[in-house]
Amino acid sequence: MKLESANILKEKGIAYRIIELSDRAISVKDVIEYSKSEINAEEICKTIIVKDKNGRKYGIFLRGGDRVDFRKLKTILGKVSIASLEEVKKSTGVEPGAVCPLTIDMPVIVDNRVFENERLNFGSGDHLYGIEIRTEDLQKVIDFKVEDIADN
Structure with a gap:
């Protein structure tokens, strides 16, 4: 296994830490069900790709149980919509569920609630593996903007 x-x-x-999964995980529920090792469900995060009216893509990184509040996001990016399956594949090289915030070539916005956890578990770029790091290490790997973008 070689993960970028x-x-x-x-x-x-x-x-x-690599989190090995017994089957393709697309949702947070899948990650919990298919994880071959102990994981904290609160630490699972997801990366959602959105696009603005000009087609510019953004990675939205938030806790797995949270939902994007598009009204809040509109005040930051203007009107955006979720990228289609084809747009996600074309812009990230992977399908939804496998998107990794460390490997995407686009601006990343992180919801402030992510930092309430000690560790983050997120897509690795492969549906059969997750990756886990300390929350404080995220800023050492990628540039991102922190905003309040989740639905309360």
């Missing part, structure tokens, strides 16, 4: 996300973390000297 794991290589990025290794190159930056960041400790990580």
Whole structure:
């Protein structure tokens, strides 16, 4: 198994854990069900790709149980919509559910609630693996903007 996300973390000297899954995980529920090791459901995060009216893509990173509040997001980015399956594949190289915030070439907005957890578990770029890092290490790997974008 060669994961670009794991290589990025290794190159930056960041400790990580690979979460092996017994089946393709697309949703947070899948990750919990298919994880072959102990994971904290509160630490599972997801990356959703949205696009603005000009087609510019953004990665939205939030806790797995949270939903994007599009009214809040509109005040930051203007009107956006969720990218289609084809747009996600074209812009990230992977399907929804496997998107990794470390490997996407677009601005990333992180919901402030993500930082309430000690660790983050998120898509690795492969539906059969998740990756886990300490929350404080996220800023050592990617640039992002922190905003209040989840539905309360």
